[in-house]
Amino acid sequence: LAKTTQPISMDSYEGQEVNITCSHNNIATNDYITWYQQFPSQGPRFIIQGYKTKVTNEVASLFIPADRKSSTLSLPRVSLSDTAVYYCLVGRDLQTNAGKSTFGDGTTLTVKP
Amino acid sequence: EAGVTQSPTHLIKTRGQQATLRCSPISGHTSVYWYQQALGLGLQFLLWYDEGEERNRGNFPPRFSGRQFPNYSSELNVNALELEDSALYLCASSLIFRGETGELFFGEGSRLTVL
Numbered sequence: 320l321a322k323t324t325q326p327i328s329m330d331s332y333e334g335q336e337v338n339i340t341c342s343h344n345n346i347a348t349n350d351y352i353t354w355y356q357q358f359p360s361q362g363p364r365f366i367i368q369g370y371k372t373k374v375t376n377e378v379a380s381l382f383i384p385a386d387r388k389s390s391t392l393s394l395p396r397v398s399l400s401d402t403a404v405y406y407c408l409v410g411r412d413l414q415t416n417a418g419k420s421t422f423g424d425g426t427t428l429t430v431k432p
Numbered sequence: 433e434a435g436v437t438q439s440p441t442h443l444i445k446t447r448g449q450q451a452t453l454r455c456s457p458i459s460g461h462t463s464v465y466w467y468q469q470a471l472g473l474g475l476q477f478l479l480w481y482d483e484g485e486e487r488n489r490g491n492f493p494p495r496f497s498g499r500q501f502p503n504y505s506s507e508l509n510v511n512a513l514e515l516e517d518s519a520l521y522l523c524a525s526s527l528i529f530r531g532e533t534g535e536l537f538f539g540e541g542s543r544l545t546v547l
Binding site: 355368 | 541
């Protein structure tokens with residue numbers, strides 16, 4: 320499973336766009352990039368998944384450059400309720416990588432009024 | 433449709449005791465994963481069950497064990513509790529299609545406190 324590196328924390332203000340970058344230099348050809356969001360004392364929830372270029376859903380966008388050695392989760396116009404920990408995972412799928420998918424420490428995003 | 437449910441929500445035990453945590457996956461999901469999350473830290477993989485079999489295990493001592501029942505619900509047992517076992521224990525389930533795992537759906541977790 321490719322090792323990922325994310326900033327430990329980020330601060331933002333309501334209404335701003337937030338970009339969280341994840342580095343995964345050892346990503347394999349068949350690996351996907353998946354982001355989860357976790358609120359305090361709750362289980363993480365799936366946000367978005369992508370393989371290359373750009374993926375967008377109703378919650379976020381995921382930008383993946385051609386070399387796929389990094390990816391950026393983009394949250395448009397954040398609100399206070401977006402304050403959470405964001406995890407970046409890289410792997411072909413969680414089944415084959417179960418046991419290595421530790422979720423890391425994630426990025427703690429704090430949105431201020 | 434009901435999500436992943438875990439019980440109990442909170443559990444307080446003393447050192448040396450045993451704790452049993454339970455998880456019911458989303459209907460139709462055959463895979464159940466257990467994670468440990470100590471306060472302020474990331475999730476550490478514990479166990480993965482699929483179709484009643486233990487498929488993989490994280491780097492935890494043997495006193496962490498579990499099982500999956502025919503209805504795909506699962507139990508996590510922690511024997512000889514230690515203070516550092518205090519954590520949020522999260523269960524997740526997923527659907528496997530064509531051999532690949534879909535997204536994980538997590539429960540709200542069980543908060544275990546060891547005194």
